[in-house]
Amino acid sequence: MELVMKNLVFLFVAISIALALSGCANKYAVREDAVDRSVSIIPLPSLLEVKMGELMLQDDLKIVANSSDQEVRQVAEFLAAHLRIVTGFEVPVVDKAPGKCQRLFMDLTTTDSELGVEGYTLTVNEQAIRLSAGAAAGLFYGVQTLMQCLPAAVYADEKQPMTWRIPCVEIRDIPRFRYRGMHLDVCRHFFPIEFIKKYIDLLALHKMNVFHWHLTDDQGWRIEIKKYPELTRVSAFREQTLIGHPGRGAEQYDGVRYGGYYTQDEIKEIVRYAQERFVTIIPEIEMPGHALAALAAYPELSCTGGSFAVGTTWGVFDDVFCAGNDQVFHFMEDVLTEVVGLFPGEYVHIGGDECPKTRWQQCEKCQARIRQEGLKDEHELQSYFIRRMEKFLSSKGKRLIGWDEILEGGLAPQATVMSWRGVDGGIAAAQQGHDVIMTPNSHLYFDHYQADPQSEPLAIGGYTTLKKVYDYEPMPPELSATEQKYILGARANVWTEYIKTSDQVEYMVLPRMCALAEVVWTAKEKKNWPDFQRRLHQEHRKRLDILNYRAAEGSFEVAIMTDYDDDGLVYIDLQSEQYRPAIFYTIDGTEPTSNSIAYQGRFPLQNTTTIRAGIFQQDVLKGRVAAKTVTLHQGLGKMISYLQPFSLRYPGGGDPALLDGLLGSGSFNDGHWQGFHGHDMEVVVDLGRVCRISEISTGFIQNAGSWIFMPLGVDYAVSIDGQAYQSVAALKNDLAALNNEIIIRRFSAPFSALDARYVKVVAQNRGTCPEGHPGAGGKAWLFADEIIIQ
Ligand SMILES: [Zn+2]
Incomplete structure (x- = not known):
């Protein structure tokens, strides 16, 4: 999934960073003070009304979960456990509240059928809290919202010496998309199960419901398969790892053996943990490409017979599973049988991306298969491979997902497509009546830089700012209303070639994931960038902090924009993704300092001028200076x-x-x-x-x-x-x-x-x-x- 990136990596070195804060000033025009400032919920609910008054949590608070549904009790206990820790109150979960006490009602008695499985209503008045939904998932998301109505300290892991006030609110909330997710590559670098749980917590906090677990690749096989012990003995470890980017002459390696894997018991534990948070895990087992680690243990599954070593560098490798050898299919079916037994979700991801056809072109078995099956070429052979796996998965009651390359050579009948090489694959698949999940590398690759690469830790390349993620629209305008139904949602990819630690994963996904949460949950017309910035800055960053997540500061780039009035006067508008930044600028060609002109709002321009602007904190420039020449001409603003x-x-x-x-x-x-x-x-x-x-x-x-x-x-x-x-x-x-x-x-x-x-x-x-x-x-x-x- 990273082939395309190679161009981008070097592009960055060659050119100064362009402003990704795109286009027109109108996008910023929503007034920040037009929205209620007393609660900071991310993602923003569909309907949020803050009322007069507040409720203070009392030590006799009881959660009344009057439902026989086991999951309802589980959600109630989830909330109670949090509240017990920080308040020190008992917070019992009961069927019926006895006598006089403060009550938090949680039920599935709603008659609001539009809420579906994941929507909920939350009412807080001065007497009580009422959370209602059509299913337990909705209650769980209601709990997330309720937590975010409380002070950020509610996320602490010990008792807080404070009173707990909730503003009176009326909330009705329904997600925009039913697929809202995050991916994590544990092959290029491996992350312990404690972190996988912390990552799932992060999804739950943002009302995301799918974790795509990329478990096998060239550089490591990370899932225990009992029938093939060599996969964890051999394939899970590589001899060393490339330092820096590949392809620049003499490559250096660290000389350190690296690896790890998850046992089936650990996987069961993670699956259970995710289920309790209404997160479905989609396991990914890569085929027919990205197979080097598996081939290192079982070279007979290749076209040439080997020998192979687990990948130590990044990229796309020619040695893949042989599509002419039935043994490969038996192997895959055995592996998938164990995988299917571990993951109760509906989907299994089979990769299908970046599979070079070099070996297949020269392999007698592959060529024989092409002839026997009447296939046109190696692309159709790949399609044959995927169809055969789909048939197997559907015999196990599962659905297949693949990267958008599975479109090439003909799509398997029921396959769901993940559109990563831009959005064209997604559009084509939806037009053919296939479900689609959007994850374009243009907006949703969180392994890309999020700020000036010169001040950021080494990343694969690209440039995807928080604002760019926030502005992402998953629904391609090219699709008809019928076709749009096939767009299930979106999710971001986190490839880890350059992400070695759990800490660094958090840095790369935060706060971009908060923006994505709003893209997939909040109604399009409700999205509001200035208000998102406020919520993120005023409360949400505190929550992440208390939860011990490491979030990036984001881009300090100033976007230099133009604006016009009715008389044809040209104005300069300076914007950034920072919250209320101190911007200083010059128009005389000099470098700005904190003694330059402080930006107070748009200013008029009389001549063609080069504007230089930077953000300063305590007189120190953050990021780098942005410079843009605004050319005045007769067509301007016409x-x-x-x-x-x-x-x-x-x-x-x-x-x-x-x-x-x-x-x-x-x-x-x-x-x-x-x-x-x-x-x-x-x-x-x-x-x-x-x-x-x-x-x-x-x-x-x-x-x-x-x-x-x-x-x-x-x-x-x-x-x-x-x-x-x-x-x-x-x-x-x-x-x-x-x-x-x-x-x-x-x-x-x-x-x-x-x-x-x-x-x-x-x-x-x-x-x-x-x-x-x-x-x-x-x-x-x-x-x-x-x-x-x-
Ligand atoms: Zn072959």
Whole structure:
């Protein structure tokens, strides 16, 4: 799942970090003071009303769980156990409250059928607390919310000398998606079961319900399989581990034997622990690729016979399970039989990603299988492999999930697809009527950097800020209403090549996971970034702290944005993902210090200016200085009409993007580039009145590795009335499409000054990726940043 990342890793070294805080100022426009500030619940409930008054917990508090449902008692005990520790009260769980006492009612008597299995209502008034749901899971999420209505100290592990006040609230809450999860790779680095429990606690705290446990890979096999003891004796350990990134000449290794595995007893314990927190575990057993660790113990399962050693470096390896050998299928079925016996959940993940076909092409057995089964090629052979495993799993009453490569060569009939290479796989699978879980590497890879790589611990690459995660929308706009039903939800991946300790896992997932929780739980229209920042900062970070989780501070990058008023004045807006940061800036070319101008709100700009801005804490610069030149020109902030739409996946800030004075960086997803997928860019700018113009230029970026190409040509035409256009330039591209560099080019056309009100720009998309490109025949992207009209 990391192949694509290799490009990104190095991209980072080459270019200065671009601002990932994307696009238009409107996103930030929701007023922070427009929301109630007395409770800080993450993820934000569907309906939250804070009322006058409060309830103070008394030492005669009893939890009244009048239900024969065993799980209800279990949820009640879960809450009681917490409250006993911090309050020192007895907090008994009873069927009926005897006599006079303070009561917390917990029941399944709701008549609100929309609550489903996971929704709940919570009412706190001055007399009592009432938690109601349609099923125990809903009560459990209600308990999480109730805990977050109490002071953060409720998460402590000893008695707190304080009074426990809850504001009176009325809450009705239903999750947006039914699949809300986190993944953890325990193969590249291994984490003890104490941490796996702590990780599951973190999911529960955020109302997430799926833990995807990546148990086997090239660098280690981590699950005990009784029938194949060599898997834990040999495959669970590697001789040493690569230091730093691969592929930079002389690689260094640490020389330290490394490994570990979970016994079946430990796995049962984890499964039980997760069940008590309404978290389903999806085990992943990788096949047919990422098999090196298994092959080291059982080389006869490969195409060549070996020999092999457990992987010590990262990447994708050619040696995979042989698809022509029936012994491989027997092995897999034996393994899955034990796996299925351990994990009661509905799904088993079989990987299916990054399986090179090199060995299969040269293997007699694999080629014989292709002939016997009438398969077209090795892709269909992979599909044969997956279908055969699906058939086996369904005979055991289980459903198969795989990474989006399982689409290649034909999808197994009931398979669920995890879309990781962007969202296209997910869209294709949903259109074919298959369930989909979104986990695109563009937004949900929590092994990526979350702040300036120069100030962060080494990571695999990428750049995914908290804000970017928060802005992620799992539902692709391309899908019809019927197709959208197949999008079950989303979850983030945590690959651990560069994450060696439990502590570091926490650092990488927090606070990004808090943002993801809101993406998958909270209704889209309820999401509110400034309010999320407030909740995160005011209370939630305290909770994480008390629970002893290590959370990252996040990005200190300042986003330099433009804004306009009705008179055409241009303003500069400085934003960041920090909560109420101290931003200082300059407009005279000097580096900002804490003695520079303090940012107080947007300010007007008269000329083309370079703004430099940084966040300071106690006079010390945090992160690095952001610099952006805002180019003033006649088109700035003017009306633009799109004759062909831009892609909603790369809006670059939406309608104002091409006329905001801001140029894109070498990173196509920096929020300034606007993408056009498979078709031309065709826009008309209305300058509002007739102006004297003498030059038009438009910037484009080429990044062939990401299927983004220069336009074949760019045409400029102008008009006084918007009807009759006069061509002023027809420019041709001369840059080769198969160039591997990242190149930005402006297509500029100076001409003798003339009068015009309308400017039409047509940039010809090459339509498809050219022959010789890995995506040959697939839709090509065209990315533009700014149309400058002088
Ligand atoms: Zn083979």
